[in-house]
Amino acid sequence: MTFSVLKCPNCGEEYNINRNKYTCDKCGNILDVYHYDMEYKTTSMKGVWKYKNMVHPEIPENKIVTRGEGDTYLYRSDRISEYTGINNIYMKHEGENPTGSFKDRGMTVAISEAMRLQFHKTLCASTGNTSAAAASYSALAGIESYVMIPGKNVSANKLFQAISYGANIVDIEGDFDNAMSGVKTAIERTKDFYVLNSLNPWRIEGQKTIIYEIMEKLKPDFISFPAGNLGNTSAFGKALMDLKALGVIDYVPKLIAIQAEGAAPFYEYIHDNRDHITPVKAETIATAIKIGNPVNYKKAKRSIEFTHGIVEKVSDNQIIEAKRAIDRAGIGCEPASAASIAGVLKLRQSGEIDRGDTVASILTGHLLKDVSMMPEYKPLKISDIF
Numbered sequence: 210m211t212f213s214v215l216k217c218p219n220c221g222e223e224y225n226i227n228r229n230k231y232t233c234d235k236c237g238n239i240l241d242v243y244h245y246d247m248e249y250k251t252t253s254m255k256g257v258w259k260y261k262n263m264v265h266p267e268i269p270e271n272k273i274v275t276r277g278e279g280d281t282y283l284y285r286s287d288r289i290s291e292y293t294g295i296n297n298i299y300m301k302h303e304g305e306n307p308t309g310s311f312k313d314r315g316m317t318v319a320i321s322e323a324m325r326l327q328f329h330k331t332l333c334a335s336t337g338n339t340s341a342a343a344a345s346y347s348a349l350a351g352i353e354s355y356v357m358i359p360g361k362n363v364s365a366n367k368l369f370q371a372i373s374y375g376a377n378i379v380d381i382e383g384d385f386d387n388a389m390s391g392v393k394t395a396i397e398r399t400k401d402f403y404v405l406n407s408l409n410p411w412r413i414e415g416q417k418t419i420i421y422e423i424m425e426k427l428k429p430d431f432i433s434f435p436a437g438n439l440g441n442t443s444a445f446g447k448a449l450m451d452l453k454a455l456g457v458i459d460y461v462p463k464l465i466a467i468q469a470e471g472a473a474p475f476y477e478y479i480h481d482n483r484d485h486i487t488p489v490k491a492e493t494i495a496t497a498i499k500i501g502n503p504v505n506y507k508k509a510k511r512s513i514e515f516t517h518g519i520v521e522k523v524s525d526n527q528i529i530e531a532k533r534a535i536d537r538a539g540i541g542c543e544p545a546s547a548a549s550i551a552g553v554l555k556l557r558q559s560g561e562i563d564r565g566d567t568v569a570s571i572l573t574g575h576l577l578k579d580v581s582m583m584p585e586y587k588p589l590k591i592s593d594i595f
């Protein structure tokens with residue numbers, strides 16, 4: 210019988226999953242979920258919960274709060290193959306989840322866990338998409354949500370979602386890193402909140418399913434994605450460790466984590482081989498990855514090491530150009546998502562990726578998530594078109 214514990218990736222200390230604290234008492238590291246006697250067995254549920262056995266084996270099905278998230282479409286596009294110079298490039302569109310980003314995959318698991326632990330309130334800091342997902346899933350579960358949002362640094366569309374779903378909005382002066390400090394202050398004062406930030410290891414468990422789905426359909430050499438707070442970087446490596454340990458795959462694709470040049474502390478940390486991450490003041494048009502002090506950097510490093518992966522960075526102009534290509538291909542995504550294609554193009558040009566390699570790129574959010582950058586267009590008159 211599979212059972213789960215919270216385990217410190219640093220010192221190995223284990224804790225019961227019923228405790229609502231996700232840092233190690235001994236060394237302060239962020240805990241992982243660890244499943245004993247895990248089996249690769251799928252259920253008849255759809256999307257994320259198809260993989261219940263590798264995500265949250267013990268949760269009773271009547272506690273699961275789901276909107277059918279996951280099972281997203283995998284696109285191929287001649288235009289994107291031409292743009293990147295890679296024939297076999299696929300795009301997994303996480304923007305096609307219920308609230309428009311991959312955050313729904315982690316949120317269904319975290320909110321289900323909040324229900325199992327009988328919480329009545331949730332709390333998170335967010336660059337926007339986490340708060341949209343938190344607000345929706347909390348409302349669906351019938352519990353109250355509080356979101357700390359750096360108002361001036363979040364796309365209006367994402368704020369619109371959180372307000373519409375009925376979240377209590379705490380407006381934070383500053384950026385995401387200030388909002389994260391606000392969450393830390395709140396949880397030092399009260400134990401009422403179930404915290405939904407990506408230090409919550411159950412969100413990572415849900416996000417692993419992106420990789421399970423890809424590896425069922427493809428044999429990619431590389432998997433690329435934008436990297437901000439490094440939740441996905443952590444989750445994807447963990448998912449590949451699962452599949453390898455269970456004998457489901459016999460090789461490990463390389464992860465490619467792409468940061469924005471103005472928000473690249475993980476890039477510096479890996480390339481300079483530092484002991485600790487050095488926080489930066491983040492600056493990029495891609496607000497979903499505008500994060501200067503990512504919490505998950507140690508778990509993320511483990512993922513890069515395990516997969517012999519690559520950490521790359523791209524400029525805002527490269528992001529904007531890649532976004533235009535994805536949008537014009539009829540697929541579309543939000544700015545941060547386009548970093549995954551911009552980074553692949555850069556690595557193709559530098560020769561680290563070959564034309565014949567198979568690449569899976571994650572488009573993390575929907576085109577309509579951020580309409581602040583209206584593309585230039587020339588309005589026509591009726592008489593112009595005939």
Ligand SMILES: *Cc1c(COP(=O)(O)O)cnc(C)c1O
Pocket residue numbers: 310311312338339407435436437438439440441442497498543545546573574
């Ligand atoms: C949250 C988010 C990211 C960053 O993901 P991390 O797991 O924090 O690195 C990238 N793109 C979009 C659209 C997001 O919402």
Ligand SMILES: [Zn+2]
Pocket residue numbers: 217218219220221222233234235236237238
């Ligand atoms: Zn520890």
